[in-house]
Amino acid sequence: MRNHLFTLVVATALVICSGAVAWAGEGFDARATDGHVRVSADRAEQLARESRTTPPQLQLFRYERAPLCREAAGQWTRGSSDGTCPELANTAGVLRQCEDGDSIVLPMWRQARTTPTDPWGPWQQIDSGGCGVDLLPVLTEADFRLLPLPAPALTLQPDRGWVLINIETIVSTDPAPVTLRTDLLGYGVTVQATPTRWEYHFGDGHTLTTDSPGHPYPHHDTFHRYQQPGTYAITLTAQWTGRYQIDGSPIWRDINGTALTTTTSAPFTAEERTSRLVSGPCTATPTPPDC
Known part of the structure; x- marks a missing residue:
C-alpha cells in the first residue's frame, strides 16, 4: 500500500508531571522516567472520552487536541484546537507517514484542577499525537x-x-x-x-x-x-x-x-477385509452361509 506524508508536530520531550500520584490515580498507562510521563495516544483518547461523560461543572480534567508550536525565540507553546499557532509561532516537527485513507492527529493536552471550584491549571501535553489509527484500541x-x-x-x-x-x-x-x-x-x-x-x-x-x-x-x-x-x-x-x-x-x-x-x-x-472363494453369489436371499 502506498503511503503519503504528513507533518506531525511532536514534542522533543514530554511534559514533566509535578504529581506522579495524581497521574496514577486517574488511571494512566504511563511510565514515569525522571518525572516525564509518557501516555499512548489511544489511552489519552480513552481518558478524554471518559471525562466527557462527567458534567462540565464537575470535571477535574479536560482534554483537547492542539498543535505544538515553536515561537521565534525557540520556546514551545500550545496552539489552538483548530490546528493553528499563535502569531509569530510556527508548527514544527518531524515527517510522519500515515496509511492511505488515514489522517493526522494532533497532540493531546490536559488541564487539571483539584476540586470543581478551583481554577484550571496550565495545559500539559500528554501524548504526541500520530495517525488516526493510533487513537483506536487494539484487538489483542x-x-x-x-x-x-x-x-x-x-x-x-x-x-x-x-x-x-x-x-x-x-x-x-x-x-x-x-x-x-x-x-x-x-x-x-x-x-x-x-x-x-x-x-x-x-x-x-x-x-x-x-x-x-x-x-x-x-x-x-x-x-x-x-x-x-x-x-x-x-x-x-x-x-x-x-x-x-x-x-x-x-x-x-x-x-x-x-x-x-x-x-x-x-x-x-x-x-481388515480379505477375499475368498464362495459357492454362489453373495447377493442371493437368504445370504449363503459362506459369504
Whole structure:
C-alpha cells in the first residue's frame, strides 16, 4: 500500500508531571522516567472520552487536541484546537507517514484542577499525537481467542462408519473465512478470521499438520492409512489468523496472534477385509452361509 506524508508536530520531550500520584490515580498507562510521563495516544483518547461523560461543572480534567508550536525565540507553546499557532509561532516537527485513507492527529493536552471550584491549571501535553489509527484500541490475541470462532468442518471419505486398513482414509476441511462482530472499549469492530493451518490427530498415535484444506478423491492430498483394526476417532484443530476494522476507520489491522478451534469425528472402525472363494453369489436371499 502506498503511503503519503504528513507533518506531525511532536514534542522533543514530554511534559514533566509535578504529581506522579495524581497521574496514577486517574488511571494512566504511563511510565514515569525522571518525572516525564509518557501516555499512548489511544489511552489519552480513552481518558478524554471518559471525562466527557462527567458534567462540565464537575470535571477535574479536560482534554483537547492542539498543535505544538515553536515561537521565534525557540520556546514551545500550545496552539489552538483548530490546528493553528499563535502569531509569530510556527508548527514544527518531524515527517510522519500515515496509511492511505488515514489522517493526522494532533497532540493531546490536559488541564487539571483539584476540586470543581478551583481554577484550571496550565495545559500539559500528554501524548504526541500520530495517525488516526493510533487513537483506536487494539484487538489483542486474547480478545481474538474470546470470539465465537466456529469449530472446523471435518469431512471423511469414505464416511460410512468404517474404513479399510492399509487403504487411504481421506480427510478435508472448509478453508472459508468468517466475519464476526464485537465491541472493543465502546467501539464496534468487524473481525475477519481465516483458518490457515490444520492439525489432524488420527487416534492411532499419528498426526498430520498441513497448510492445505484437503481435496476429495481422486485429487486428495490429506489422508491417513490405518495399520491395525480398531475403533478410532479423528480430531481436527484449526489455527485461525485474523484482521479487524473499527467502525468509522477505513484501516484494516492484522491481529498479532492466532486462535485455535477443534472438532472430533464420530467413532468409526478400521477393518481388515480379505477375499475368498464362495459357492454362489453373495447377493442371493437368504445370504449363503459362506459369504
